[in-house]
Amino acid sequence: MADPLSEVVSLLQPAARFSKRVEGAGDWRVFREGQGEPFYAAVLEGECWLSVDGRPPLLLKAGDFVLIPAAKTLEHASAHAPPDTEYSVPTRIGEDHFRIGRQDGPADVRVQLGHCQFGSPDTALLVSLLPERVHVRGEPRLAALVQMVGEEARSRRPAREVVLERLLEVLLIEALRSRAGPAEGTGLVRGLADERLAAALRAVHAQPGHGWSVVTLAAESALSRSAFSARFTKVVGVAPMEYLLTWRMALAKRLLRGRELSLEQVAERVGYASAVTFGVAFARQVGMTPARFARGETNAVLIGQG
Template identity: 60%
Template sequence: MVDPLAEVVMLLQPAARFSKQVVGAGRWRIRRSDAGQPFYCAVLEGSCRLALDGCEPIVLQAGDFILVPAAFGVAMSSLEPLNEAADTVPASLGPGLFRIGTAEGPIDLRIQAGHCSFGSPDKTLLVSLLPQYVHVRGEQRLATLVALVSEESREKRPAREVVLARLLEVLLIEALRATASTTASPGLARGLADARISAAIRAMHEYPARPWTVLALAKQAALSRSAFFERFGRTVGVPPMEYLLAWRMALAKDLLRSGDMGIAHVAERVGYSSASTFSVAFARHVGRTPTQYAREQAIEKDALTADHLSS
């Protein structure tokens, strides 16, 4: 059976950028702009407040994990407000360890925070299928995975990048599927936690070439057309046909990058009756024709291969 969550995560091609442990004491506040990069944080001890652009502040407690697939403005602070106008500057205590707040005395917070990157050229489209953020409480499996990512990031072991990529895939999937028991924002994970909506999403992923309509998808979900349309939009965050188009375009880009299929074959695989119809839809969605996109990807792949051979 096709697993939509695993498909999206693997297409994202996650890679580790860095992971660090931060300890805190007293009052503090830090802000940063992450330019849409994925961010995750696990609270190991104590509590703090997290504010993301466009969202209400969240109080994070020991045992909490938060994943933001595309972080922009991020602000973290102690629960007690900081009186001074200036933000806190983290002090390095050694490789991968930082302190915030008062420089002396016992700590009252310990977190493991990390950033990763998504290697897919289609990452913006794929991230749009995910929730704005995922907040999970009390999942020991996530804490274990974060610890493994942190440890692997610091070590220079053989096949380190491969191991990190697999660990991050598991971490992302584990965090996203844990949303069945959380209040995740609308997105793919929340849709898959809804048995009715999940049936329609899995059908779209398993048979993307079918001539789906809202009514046909509603039958998969065993709902009326109107009830399905409203419930899908509320749960996933986009209308069903918009989700289907996004998934078809993600698949088409992946097939075109591989270079193993002609345009007509790709069109057929993603549900278009002709290469010309597919080309018009692809150009409208991507801004380039399938032929132009495939050529650009081939040039980029050749350049990366040449760089690798010369290094």
């Protein structure tokens, strides 16, 4: 069976923007605005607070890993910083190595953190399938992966970008599957945590071109049509056939960009009987014909954004 989580992460096309080591001492507080980019951090030593997009702060401890698929504002603070501590700017002390707070003496906390970006034209849709925040405690594999990303980002070795992309894919998948406790909100991760819905999701990803209906997907989940539809919509956040359609179009975009298949072959791969019916559905969802999209004319409304 297909692995929906791996497929979504792969389709996101993650690429590293930067990775750095930050150490802090004394009382400090840092604020920075983002562009909705993925943010990740592994606490190597000590403790610190992290608040994302104005939400209540989360106390991170040594061995913790946090992933925010789309962060807009980030606030870091030392573990015991008073609320009125003024914001400060980290001081660079080496290549991709920064110090914050008191500049002398031993560090109280060390964190490896970074931002990456997604190259997919369907980023908004795909990110909406992921949890808003992933916090994992006690998984040394994640800290090791973050360190490998940082080392590779600083290197100038051949195939650096390819290696970084693969490392980030592994990092994201490992974080999403290692999360402790039930998934929050709606989305793919929560759907995969539901044994009944997971069967339908894996079936869709294994055979996106199959003639699925709510009835056949409900059968995969061993639920009645009405119970399956209600449960899927509540847990995943979209109706079953809407999920199927948007996933098919995301796959179609990847196939069209590859330019290795004819329009008829792409249509067949994503479940359409003819290139004509596929073209109509694609234009309705994407805002342009498949041929125009394949030529790189991507100034259209993206799936999930209009």
